Amino acid sequence: MTTEYLPTIGIECHVQLSTKTKLFSEVDNDARQKEPNSCVSPVDYGLPGMLPRLNHTAILYTIRAGLALNAKINLNSRFDRKHYYYPDLPKGYQITQMYSPIIGAGSVELPDGTIIPIEHAHLEEDAGKLSHYRDYSLVDLNRAGTPLIEIVSEPAIHSAAAARDYAKELWRLMTYAGVTYGDLYNGNMRFDVNISLAPKGSKELGTRAEVKNLNSFRSVERVIEYEIKRQTRILQQGGQVVQETRGWNDATGETTDQRSKESAADYRYMPEPDLPPLRLTPELVEAERRQLSPLPAWYRERLTPVIGSDLTEILLDHQPLVAKLAELDDPQAIKLVANLFSSVLLAEENASLLNDELPSKTQLADLVTMRNQNELSSTAAKEVFLKYFDPEMHYKDTRTIAKELGVIQENDTAALEALVDQVLAQPTTAQAQADYHNGQTKVLGFLVGQVMKASHGQANPTAVQEILRQKLA
Amino acid sequence: MIQAASKTHSAVQMVRTALERAHHYQDTHHIFTFINDEAALAKAAAIDQRIQRGETVGPLAGVPYALKDNFLSPEGETTASAHILEGFTSPVTATAVQKLEDAGAIMIGRTNLDAFAHGSSTENSYFGPTKNSRDPERVAGGSSGGSAVAVALGIVPFATGTDTGGSIRQPASFNGVYGLKPTYGTISRYGVVAMASSTDCIGFFAQSPEDLDLLMRVTAGQDPYDLTTLPDYYQTAPAETAPRRIGVIKDFDNEAVDPEIRAALQHKLDLLRQQGHQIIELSMPSLKYALAAYYIIVPAEVASNLSRHDGVRYGFRSTKSQHLAELYQNTRDEGFMPENKRRIMIGNFVLSSGYYDAYYLKAAKARTLIIQEYEKAFKQCDFILTPVSPNPAFKLGEKVNDPVAMYLEDVMSVPLNLAGVPGLAIPAGETKSGLALGLQLVGPRRSDAALLQFAKTLEESH
Numbered sequence: 001m002t003t004e005y006l007p008t009i010g011i012e013c014h015v016q017l018s019t020k021t022k023l024f025s026e027v028d029n030d031a032r033q034k035e036p037n038s039c040v041s042p043v044d045y046g047l048p049g050m051l052p053r054l055n056h057t058a059i060l061y062t063i064r065a066g067l068a069l070n071a072k073i074n075l076n077s078r079f080d081r082k083h084y085y086y087p088d089l090p091k092g093y094q095i096t097q098m099y100s101p102i103i104g105a106g107s108v109e110l111p112d113g114t115i116i117p118i119e120h121a122h123l124e125e126d127a128g129k130l131s132h133y134r135d136y137s138l139v140d141l142n143r144a145g146t147p148l149i150e151i152v153s154e155p156a157i158h159s160a161a162a163a164r165d166y167a168k169e170l171w172r173l174m175t176y177a178g179v180t181y182g183d184l185y186n187g188n189m190r191f192d193v194n195i196s197l198a199p200k201g202s203k204e205l206g207t208r209a210e211v212k213n214l215n216s217f218r219s220v221e222r223v224i225e226y227e228i229k230r231q232t233r234i235l236q237q238g239g240q241v242v243q244e245t246r247g248w249n250d251a252t253g254e255t256t257d258q259r260s261k262e263s264a265a266d267y268r269y270m271p272e273p274d275l276p277p278l279r280l281t282p283e284l285v286e287a288e289r290r291q292l293s294p295l296p297a298w299y300r301e302r303l304t305p306v307i308g309s310d311l312t313e314i315l316l317d318h319q320p321l322v323a324k325l326a327e328l329d330d331p332q333a334i335k336l337v338a339n340l341f342s343s344v345l346l347a348e349e350n351a352s353l354l355n356d357e358l359p360s361k362t363q364l365a366d367l368v369t370m371r372n373q374n375e376l377s378s379t380a381a382k383e384v385f386l387k388y389f390d391p392e393m394h395y396k397d398t399r400t401i402a403k404e405l406g407v408i409q410e411n412d413t414a415a416l417e418a419l420v421d422q423v424l425a426q427p428t429t430a431q432a433q434a435d436y437h438n439g440q441t442k443v444l445g446f447l448v449g450q451v452m453k454a455s456h457g458q459a460n461p462t463a464v465q466e467i468l469r470q471k472l473a
Numbered sequence: 474m475i476q477a478a479s480k481t482h483s484a485v486q487m488v489r490t491a492l493e494r495a496h497h498y499q500d501t502h503h504i505f506t507f508i509n510d511e512a513a514l515a516k517a518a519a520i521d522q523r524i525q526r527g528e529t530v531g532p533l534a535g536v537p538y539a540l541k542d543n544f545l546s547p548e549g550e551t552t553a554s555a556h557i558l559e560g561f562t563s564p565v566t567a568t569a570v571q572k573l574e575d576a577g578a579i580m581i582g583r584t585n586l587d588a589f590a591h592g593s594s595t596e597n598s599y600f601g602p603t604k605n606s607r608d609p610e611r612v613a614g615g616s617s618g619g620s621a622v623a624v625a626l627g628i629v630p631f632a633t634g635t636d637t638g639g640s641i642r643q644p645a646s647f648n649g650v651y652g653l654k655p656t657y658g659t660i661s662r663y664g665v666v667a668m669a670s671s672t673d674c675i676g677f678f679a680q681s682p683e684d685l686d687l688l689m690r691v692t693a694g695q696d697p698y699d700l701t702t703l704p705d706y707y708q709t710a711p712a713e714t715a716p717r718r719i720g721v722i723k724d725f726d727n728e729a730v731d732p733e734i735r736a737a738l739q740h741k742l743d744l745l746r747q748q749g750h751q752i753i754e755l756s757m758p759s760l761k762y763a764l765a766a767y768y769i770i771v772p773a774e775v776a777s778n779l780s781r782h783d784g785v786r787y788g789f790r791s792t793k794s795q796h797l798a799e800l801y802q803n804t805r806d807e808g809f810m811p812e813n814k815r816r817i818m819i820g821n822f823v824l825s826s827g828y829y830d831a832y833y834l835k836a837a838k839a840r841t842l843i844i845q846e847y848e849k850a851f852k853q854c855d856f857i858l859t860p861v862s863p864n865p866a867f868k869l870g871e872k873v874n875d876p877v878a879m880y881l882e883d884v885m886s887v888p889l890n891l892a893g894v895p896g897l898a899i900p901a902g903e904t905k906s907g908l909a910l911g912l913q914l915v916g917p918r919r920s921d922a923a924l925l926q927f928a929k930t931l932e933e934s935h
Contacts, residue, residue, distance in 0.1 A: 042565050046781040048558070048666040049545050049567065051699050081777055083824075085801055092780020139785070268824035270773055270833065273670035276700055 002236060005197040007228050008205055009163050010155035011220070012192040015174050016126060016146050017061045018181045023125045023147035024052035024095065031142035032186065044145040046090030051274045058147040059278070061179040062102050062123045063288045065149055068177035068295055069118050071106025075280045079123075079272035084265060087139045088128035096124035096150075098269045102278070103149070108173065109297060110165045111313055121151040149179075155194070155205065160228065164221035167191055168317075171217070172296045176319050184215050191220050196241070197231045206231070207241040211248050211255055223248050226255055299326060306331045307338045314342060320358055321345070327361045333368040340385050350386075359388035366398035373411070374460055380407035409460035413467070416451075416459055420467050423450045436472050444468060475630045475684045477534045477577065478524060484517035484535025484579065491537035491581045494628040502604040502626065504619045505582040506542045507549035513537065513581045520577055533691060534577030539623040539632035542583035543590060543666040546570045553666045554598035555588040557782045557808025559789040567664025568696045569633065569675050576691045584619025584632060588810040589779065590640055590668045592616050593862075593882045596873055597812040604869070606648045607908055611866040614644030617678070621648045624678040625909075631679040631688060637668045638767055639861065639886025641676045642898035646861040646911020649900045652678050653685045653925070656918045657893030658703040660689075661696035669774035670701070672767075672890035682897075682928040689921060703919070710922035717927060719745055720755040720854035725885060734860045737901040737910045741858060741931055748930060753854045759846040762839040763888035768880060769823050769836035770891070775813075776820025782808065815876060840891045847892045851917040856927060858914055860885055861898050865908040886913070895921045899928055 022029050025041035043050040066073045080098040101122035108116045128144040130137050151170060157163050171189055175182035182188055196208035209231070211223045231241050246255040299322040303312040315321050321341050328334050345353055359367075367384060370376045376384060380402065387393040387401045402408050410416060423429055429450060432443040444465065451464045478484035495508050520535045540546070543553040545563035552558045570580070587597035595618025596602040603618040605611040606625035613622045620632035621644035634641035636654035645652025653676045660675040667673060677688045693707035721742065726735065742752055784790035784804030791803030809817070823832035850857060862882050872879045889896040894915055901912045914931070916924040 045786060047545070047563065047565060047787070048551070048553070048561075048781070049543075049563075049662070049664045050565070051663050051701075053698065054700065083777060083780060085780070085783060087783075087785045087797070090781060090786060092783060093777055266826045268776075268821060268826075269829070270777060270824050273774055274699075274701060 004200045005206075005228075005232055005235060006200045006202075007158055007195055007197050007224070007231075008155045009157040009193060009195045009224060010208075011153045011157065011163060011166060011194075013151045013153075013167065013170050014126075014190045014192075015065065015149050015151065015170075015180050016188045017058055017065075017149065017179050018188075019055055019057045019061060019147055021055055021057075022145035023055050023058050023123070024145055026053070027145075029146055031146075034142060036138070036140035036142060039142045040144065044090065044141055046092075052095060052272075054275060054278070055147060058123065059102070059280070060288060061147070062121075062149055063280070063285055064177045064292060065151075065174060065179045066103035066106065066121065067285075067289055067292050068173040068179075069103065069106035069108060069121060069151065071118060071121065072104035073280065073285045074100065074102055074104050075282065075285070076100065076277060077102045077280075078277040079275045080269050081272050082267045082269055084267060086127070087137070088130050088141075088144065090128070090141060090144060094125055094127065095272055095275070097122035099271075100277075102280075103151075108153075108166060108169055110162065110169055111300070111309070112165070114162060114165075116162075116166050117154040117156055119152045119154050121149050124148050124150060155196075160221045160224035163193065163224050164217045167220045168217045169296065172316060172319070176293055176295050178293060187215055190215050193220055193223055195224055195227045195231070197228065197235060206235075207243050209241060209243070209255070210245045212245060214248060219248060219250060222253055223255060226253060230255070294323070294326070299323075302326060303334070303338070306334050311338055311342060314346065318346075318354060324358050324361075324364070328364060328368075330368070332372065333365065336368050336371060336381075337364050340382065344382055344385055353389045356389050357394070359385070359394075363388060363398050370398060370402065370408075374463075375408050375411065376402060377407070377409060377460070380405070380409070383407055406457065408458060410455055410458045411460050411463060413463070416463055416467055417471075419454055419459065420451055420464065420471055423447070423454055424471065426450075433472065474681065475533065475536055475679075475687060477532060477536055478517075478520055478530070479534075480524060482535070484520040484524075485514065487535055488513050488517035488537045488579050488581060491629050494626070495539075495582050495623070498622075498626050498628060501609060502606070502613075502622055503601055504584055504603050504622050504626075504628070505539070506552055506554060506585050506600055506619070507583040509548055509581050509583075512548055513579050516579045520579075531576035531578075531691075532687060533573060536578045536631070537581045537629050538573065538578050539582050539584045539620055539629045540570065540580045541586055541617050541620045541633050541635060543586060543635060544570050544633060545664040545666070546580070548580055549583050551666065552583075552599070553589050554586045554600055555808070555810065555813070556599045557784075557789045557804070558666075558787075559808075561788045563664075565664050568661035568698055569692050570664065572692045573633075581629060582623070584617070584623055586619060586640075587616040587812065589666065589775070589813055590616040590635055590637060591775070591810070591812045591816055593639065593643055593879055594867075594869075594872070595619065595644070596869065597810050599810060602869055605866045605908075607903075608866065610868060611908070612647070612869055614647035614866060616640040616644075617652075618644050620678050621645050621650060621652065624648075624650045624680065631677055631684055634676050634678055635665060635668065636674045636676050636890065637672050638771060638883045638890050641674075641678065642861045642886050642896055642911070642913050643882065645678055645898035646900075646913070647866040647909060649903065649909030649911070650678050650680060651682060651685055651900065651928070652676065652898040653689070653921070654889065654896045655689065655693065655707075655921045656703065656895045657890075658701050659693045659707060659895075659921060661694075661699040661702050663696055663698035667774075667778040669771040670778065671774060672771060672893075674890070682925040682932070685897075686922065686925045689925070693921075706919050707922055710919075712926065713923055714926075716749045716751065717856060718751045718753050718854040720753045720850055720857040722755050722757050722760070722857060722859055724757055724760060725859050730860055730863045731865060733904045734863070734865065734910060738858065738860060738912055741901060741912060744931065744933070745858075755850050755853065755857065757846050757850060759839070759842040760888045763843055763891055764880065764884050766836040766839040766843070767883070767887040767891060768819070769832050770840065772816040772820035773824050773833055774820070776817045776824065779809075779813065779817055784808070812876070843888055844892045847888075847894055847917070856914050856916050856920075856924065858912055861911050861913045862886065865904055865910060889913075889915055894918055895924055897924050897928055899931055
């Protein structure tokens, strides 16, 4: 009988805060599309005699992030220095919070209700970026000093899927709280995963391997799937897992021993003497709590009963969409708009529209009304919906857009009957009528088409079909 | 008294005289790492023109001064007398320098120091030692040796200094001038090459308490660029003239202290008694831990603060390196002085995992005891009068190879830095052989103005 193993996973997540300026200096924190080393102050450059200033907004963002993590906010915290030599770390130490972080213990609830406890989260500065070439390396310090919070989970995750869900839920929480751009491709959020295996029922954890700097939910999941297989194989063969940092190769889907020389780094932590201890007031924390935007759980509670869990989870990846849905009160309306969001906006060919301004609450409410009254077919509703994203049309009301598109349906029965009569009186339709009476019901389609043509496309085809059936009966 | 430029005293005259003296003494005493000939004269001429035009000028208009070479400013290279900063010209101006310049003071030269201010003799300078103003065979004291000698020899009326464990007070007493180490956080440290962040203080050398008071008025104050600066207090301190209670620490009165220094202390105490002040004997047993605690906390911060000198971005870079680890090793090996390396090694050792609690944390606790001991002492007295160091200026080379003997010179000066209290070195006559003697007047935190005012009562003509 082979032993069954339980994987235990802990995740450290680095979140770059989207403050205007850096954590300890007043230079631009948004280095996207900027020349290398153009957003660097003497403080970030580590000139002698430079002292850190503290970005107040970064503190507010940290509080906000902590509240989103359902965490205790420590009113007294302080900063420490973590020492190591690397060209991307200009001072030779990183200012972080080793001993007394702002964010204490908290928790994250996954979509399936699992609670992942958070050990703590600390505020620190990011390092710069190195690019390596054949016989030289270049340093870009634009990112050095970017405020970063590191969210440390308890080792309480037990599957690759849960790890992916946790990573994704963190991303949602942080973007909903508005503390990060959340651009994974550009490294706004990065995940360090550690994983160990122990026989099921065992109270002790196994030896863990760590994989750092993952920047997608999928890679978090794949790394863990791979490591579970790798470590299971080692253990089943009677071997021992080596405690090490492994590298992830996205192309091969494997982790490999990095054989790095940094064995047991000693960071020589010490209190940061240039920054006085940070004292927050309960009032400040409460003010942040009041200003905190609704989080995924809040939307989940409102949307799931109306549109179901699957669609809710899909839409939750796009905060502006669920926020817009939350503006609508009527469940019918929510359903219709949610379907438009998923079928139109989330269609691959329309991906670019996701960055545009969404239609207003009134526009959407009108759209729902017109659709409910059959003034718009489902196809027409989609057409009108797309036009909201046309800069020429964006500001127009729904009816005007529908009129300009010429897609409003004629639903007036009397008018439609007159139109049907007119078409049936035409000699060109005589043959079709005869065929219909002979049992060839297929020709009904042709007749509906003729009526639609006569109505210049304005008639409601379903209504027309019904009238034709009655008249030809 | 510092004489600002006016219609009768031209800035150009004052600056030219200072530059001439600087060059004259540079050969014999090796005071400067840089002499600011052209820029200083140009600035002086500009101030004279402003005065001619009837414009308002600052309280230090045209006053020449010497800048310890660990203050950042674009005038001359900032070397901290260290090889590893070779070629470094700062794009930044230290807050203290900016305030002096705004008040019209003119920097005529950068002064020599122990590299990175590590030392008590200025012998650890990469550029060689500065000589004592009274006896060129002896040390200037340190680390602000160049600044002390520049004032003592009358080259400039004042000079800046930094004091992490006595680096202003000890060279001041070795050269017979006043030297003030203010309350920690009084003058911004922004733009001053850091030695130990939690004890570094910016201060001055001058010929009188009045001059120091003027310099404090110009430079003290909270700085948004240094979050450890205190809210402004100096300029609004009330004047007090009532008789005072003066403490003497009996723990310091022992055979290890030079008899001439003990006699100088007794002489001043007699003078104070005559003036109606009360002398109170204090026991401060925790101070005996100060030196040990200091030589743990300070090296820890030194090791940390010097980490940035890696040869990657500025200063000296060793050219013989093949890869990154070698670049770091060779640059730091060639760029630092032996004393720098000693402190970096001690600092990294006490911060190492497994040793942190035994050394750093214990030293931090001792520091708390020392702070409390001063608080207790200042409930019994207003000021404390002690020697600055156990001995007057020693011979060049005498202690270079005995670091512990050198550290012991700091035993009476470092407790103040750990506690953050102000200390003023005052001249106290001279030895039979003509060496300068000094004492230090210590007050509670934020008593800097009162300390300077009280020091006037101790002035004597010699």
